[in-house]
Amino acid sequence: MTYAAPVAEQRFVLDQLAGLGIEPDMLDAVLEGAAQLAEGEWAPLARIGDTQGPRLTDDGVRMPAGYREAYRAYVEGGWGTIGVEEAHGGQGLPFVVQAAVLETLGSANMGFALAPILTVGAIEALSHHGSPEQQATYLPRLATGEWTGTMNLTEPQAGSDVGALRATATPRGDGTYTIRGTKIFISFGDHDLTDNIVHLVLARTPDAPVGTRGISLFLVPKVRLDGTPNDVRVVSIEHKMGLHASPTCVLAFGEEGECVGELIGPEFGGMRAMFTMMNNARLNVGLQGVQVAEAATQKAAAFARERVQGAREGGPSAIVAHPDVRRMLMRMRAQTAAARALVYYSCAQVGRAEARDRLEIMTPLAKAHATDLGNEVASLGIQVHGGMGFIEETGAAQFFRDARITPIYEGTNGIQAADLVGRKLSLSNGAAFAALIDDMRREAEAVPLVALVDACERVGRRLQTADADDRLAASYPFLTMLSVAASGWLLERLARAGDGNRRAVTAFYLDQIVPEALGLEAAATAPASQLYALSAEDF
Amino acid sequence: MTYAAPVAEQRFVLDQLAGLGIEPDMLDAVLEGAAQLAEGEWAPLARIGDTQGPRLTDDGVRMPAGYREAYRAYVEGGWGTIGVEEAHGGQGLPFVVQAAVLETLGSANMGFALAPILTVGAIEALSHHGSPEQQATYLPRLATGEWTGTMNLTEPQAGSDVGALRATATPRGDGTYTIRGTKIFISFGDHDLTDNIVHLVLARTPDAPVGTRGISLFLVPKVRLDGTPNDVRVVSIEHKMGLHASPTCVLAFGEEGECVGELIGPEFGGMRAMFTMMNNARLNVGLQGVQVAEAATQKAAAFARERVQGAREGGPSAIVAHPDVRRMLMRMRAQTAAARALVYYSCAQVGRAEARDRLEIMTPLAKAHATDLGNEVASLGIQVHGGMGFIEETGAAQFFRDARITPIYEGTNGIQAADLVGRKLSLSNGAAFAALIDDMRREAEAVPLVALVDACERVGRRLQTADADDRLAASYPFLTMLSVAASGWLLERLARAGDGNRRAVTAFYLDQIVPEALGLEAAATAPASQLYALSAEDF
Structure with missing residues (x-):
């Protein structure tokens, strides 16, 4: 298949x-x-x-x-x-x-x-x-x-904390800069698909302020415009669990002092420029959740239709006929549809001036929840295959391995959750959140969905005024609740215009998956103190 | 570390x-x-x-x-x-x-x-x-x-449906049998750790009834007692996603007509003997969930204590101090404790005549839920490591890959769920289930746990009289609910005798994880018809 x-x-x-x-x-x-x-x-x-x-x-x-x-x-x-x-x-x-x-x-x-x-x-x-x-x-x-282009943010000591980066950019006097530093986890940091690669590199100019305020963005071509190679060396390719087709490189810039780059935007404008790249990149990583979910579902459904095992109604039967296999496939279809609805809707807000707040609040949901769903669906895909799912030649395992990076890169899903309860819940004095809740409430029909929207509003309002640690402690379960509510709302909208199959998948989502999200309210309202009842050494 | x-x-x-x-x-x-x-x-x-x-x-x-x-x-x-x-x-x-x-x-x-x-x-x-x-x-x-010993059940066309196996055993006239057939997924089917391997092989004698009733168990040594090699050939080793230290073999028995085996137990007693092996093997696979959860948690906690990233209270901070990392570690600790409680308690019933029913009803919970938890914890372990978790050298990825087979082998977790709602709910006319509910209710203290025990009783009673397909459709969410209830009950018991750390981890489990299981009641009471609203071709 x-x-x-x-x-x-x-x-x-x-x-x-x-x-x-x-x-x-x-x-x-x-x-x-x-x-x-x-x-x-x-x-x-x-x-x-x-x-x-x-x-x-x-x-x-x-x-x-x-x-x-x-x-x-x-x-x-x-x-x-x-x-x-x-x-x-x-x-x-x-x-x-x-x-x-x-x-x-x-x-x-x-x-x-x-x-x-x-x-x-x-x-x-x-x-x-x-x-x-x-x-x-x-x-x-x-x-x-x-x-092609690359994004060079991470250094060994600077991952989620971008402000800790140490790469330097020293003016050469002709408007260009000498770049020095080592960057890790650079996807497609080198390859032979094209003649040149445009590296975008975050670095610090001399005497730059510490932290994120002192970061600038530089353009460093692999090959300079005059055709000479720039001083960028591939130190190694990482041995990753998945996504092997993508070479993840360690890049050394300026080991010989001859790495020439040019400033993009103003000095110290690096974080702003990075967020431009990163916000849309986050949507595109959410999209990877959709990618893997769709592919894993197609593969599992095809296998389940072909694989004969056990009997129903007196005769040998393809496993697709067994209720628990059906449950897994239905869940895969529903979660794939949810991820696509969440990500496409979010992507549709890009470039619409009037939808800026909506895009901002949807971005962490699309990135984090769709990648979580990609992982869940890929895992179900293995399970549908039974023992064959664990054998590499089948291909189901590759989806599972490939998907696992997506909740990590472009800001871990924990960072997305922190962004949601930090910057996004308070965006426009809370109006961005209130508007999303209002839209969902106006359209939501299914009883569990209405209950979930109510729960999201209740929890969100509470978190808006909560202590920072309590907010962060609750952030992940809240992100999941709000993502499921938004997905349910969008799936209902699709179902109203759709055919019987779509209504069936949506009904499953509303009746079975939405209530699970209601079960997260306790975690989304628990205090941080519960997480600190153990000392760090006692974990 | x-x-x-x-x-x-x-x-x-x-x-x-x-x-x-x-x-x-x-x-x-x-x-x-x-x-x-x-x-x-x-x-x-x-x-x-x-x-x-x-x-x-x-x-x-x-x-x-x-x-x-x-x-x-x-x-x-x-x-x-x-x-x-x-x-x-x-x-x-x-x-x-x-x-x-x-x-x-x-x-x-x-x-x-x-x-x-x-x-x-x-x-x-x-x-x-x-x-x-x-x-x-x-x-x-x-x-x-x-x-060492092996279990030879699976054939290409006979996985979960053991009754479909075709290997044959023909009497040789001297009390022994000639075994013929190909078996797949044979863990440690061959190796050089020992001089001999005792293969236990399910096969059919001539004119045996079809299905599981016609299966007998044979003992086939790799090397016969007279020192000559038996006719057992290793066809290949599977390329698996994980568990690489275990050679998973395809074994060909009797390609030259010279594979000699002896019957274990009576003819057609194969399924009974297999269940003897398998029931305790299921507990030991549940135990693998504990194994991987413990190892993954230790590794993640050590990393979180060492890895400095971001700041708290004005200074650089190890990531263990961040609330969402803490949430993941607390969850890993709590789920590891839950898995161990469930599996140890179940194993403690083995060999106790008066606890036969309890062992029977606990076995699918211990196998399925503990392996699900092993997978969840291993995934959280990767997440705690961030980008490093996806790099193989770190070791967190190996846990994740290794763990993924455990919900599949020794009866998929779907088969465990079917066993729970089929045979186990009705065991001793429902008394086995009622006794478990009674024990949990008598001791349960936490409000969410009491609510979950009530929900389990409500759902279980409903499933006892439900149509077979409705029962199977609900089996997996019900298995999870009952497993969480049993884990919570056992963790409370441990906490009453334990120290402050144990009480803290248990409180997290009761306050945050138990309510999630309550969110499964909708799925555990939904009709099978919802899963069949799509035709097989439309998935």
Whole structure:
């Protein structure tokens, strides 16, 4: 069984939740074209990417066989340009349409699709913060994918605490800077898919203030515009549990003092520029939850229809007929639909000035909850396969391994929860949260969903005025409650316009999954003191 | 950081939940001796087992470097003999003490500890169903671990549906049988740890009835007692996602017509003998949930104490001080304690005639819920590590990969749930279930726990008279509810006798985890029709 892009589903969700006003034919052509590329060229490489992975050679990182050609097909098909402004060589389609394309590519080959996703981040940063010269030089090549982009934030001592980074940028007197420092966890930090790579690097200028206030963003090309190589060395590729098709590099900048970079935006504007990249990158990581959930569900459903085991009504039966297998598949379908609704709806707010608050409050939900769901669904996918699910050749295990990074990178889900109860609950003096609750309450029909919306409001209001530690202690269960409420609200909206199958999946979600979220209210209102009743040494 | 066996914790739980009447000094010596072996010799081999794994050679399966020596230390220390009757060369200690020893060995090296666990299964089967001659010949060598045992049930077309197996056993006229057939997923199906391996093989005699009624159990030594090799070939070793230290083999019996086996117990008594092996094996797989949960928690807590990231109260802070990290660690501790309580309590019922019903109803809970918890805790362990958790060298990922098989083998957790709502709810006309509810209700103190016990009774009674499909549709959420209720009940009992830390962890469990289980009641009472509202093709 091979992956088949859910084009009709994507189209329906876009129509109902995004309201794009794009020519239907145009949209269909985009979704179907992406499906063709993903199914025909990207999916067949997923396993070789997993088993062989990229290798570090004296000439840098080499991708496994077939990847260069598959990437070329992506560039030549113009798939990178979907969401880029026309002024910069793009097609100017909405962010959510680009997301639908990336969903398809990522379901086919999640690790590979990280290259385009990171390039999107670099494009966002340059579009918002680059000088006209920088935009003219770099954006058209990033838009096509002729060059790829990377994000260089993390250092060994600076992970979630970006402000602790130590990389330096020293003025060279000609407007450029000498960059020095080691960055870790750099996805597609090197590869041979393209002739050049645009590294976006956070670093400190001399005498910069400590913490996040003193950080600036620099553009460091792998190859300088004059064709000479820049002083950027690949130290190693990490041995990861999954996502092997994506080379995760340790990069050493300026070991020979010859790494030249240029400032993007103002000095000390690094965090702002990083958040530009990161906010949309968070949505795209949430999207990876959708990718893996869809792919794992398709694989498990196909297996369950084929695998004969046990009997029902007197004869041998495919396992899809057994109630508990059905429960798992129904849950996988429902959670996949929930993740897609959450992420597409959030992506649809990008670029809409009037929806800024909504986008801000939805972003941590989309990132954290959709990635949690991707993991849950991938695990159920293994379970449906039984013993075969644990055997690597089956492919279900790869989804499970690949998915596990998504609740960690681009801000751990714990960081997302902290963002929700910290900045987002109080956004616009709480009006952002109140508006979301109001919208959900106005539309919610199912009894458990109405109860969950009420519970979310109750808990959210309490957390708005709670002590900081109590707020953080409750943050994760609250994030899950609010995410399930929002998903239920969106799924109900889809079901009202949908067919019987959609109503059945939604009914399962509302009747069985929403009540589970109600069970989280106790944890979402428990005090932090309960977590500190043990000393650190006693864990 | 290395694994340190939780000897004091094991001892306390044994004292409170098992009531053994063993000399305290004797028990301490056993637990501490196992700790020494596990920490000193087994744990250091865990990573080499994972990265190199066993290899299939022309001479059979070869274990990685160091394993033979570590296994010899196990045999020479007499660790295999702990739970075996004295009449068969064992020490005759209770099953639950053996479980505590296996917990320690498995936390140190889960894949390796599967060899002893399977040998225990073979010992159980022979002790109950073997002839005096078979017992005299095989049990002493299995007891010491001089030989290991395997269980050969699964065939490509016969997994959960054991009755579909096709292996044959044809009488040779001298009381022995010629065995023919291919078995898959045979853990430690071959290795070089010992000179011989005792394969227990399910097969059909000529003209046997179809289904499970026609199955008999055979003993097939790798090397015959006269020293000649038996006709058993290792076809391949599976490429699994985890548990690499355990060679999972495809075995071909009798390809040359010369595989000789002997019947264990009566003809057609195979299923009964298999259940003897399997029931206790299920407890030991539940124990693997405890193993991985304990090891993952120790590793995550150590990392969280060391890793400095972000600030609290004005200065740099180890991440253990952050509320959401604390939440994860507290949850890991609480779920580990719950899994251990559930499994130890269940194991303590083995061999107690008056506790047969209790053992029967607890077995699916211990197997399914403890393995679910092992997976949850291992996943949280990765999350606590952040990006490092996804890097294989850290070791957190191995726990996560290793744990994933445990909800699958020895009867998938779905099969456990079916067993609970099928056979176990109606056991002794429902008296087994009623007695468990009564015990829990009599002792339960916390308000949410009392509510959960009530909910379990309500749901259980409903399922006792429900239509078969409705019962199966509800089985998994009901199993989780009942498992959480039983864990909470046992944790409360431990807390009454325990110190402040134990009370704190228990309070977290009762206040935050028990209410989540209440959220499952909707799913545990939903009709099967909701799962069949989609046709099989529409998933």
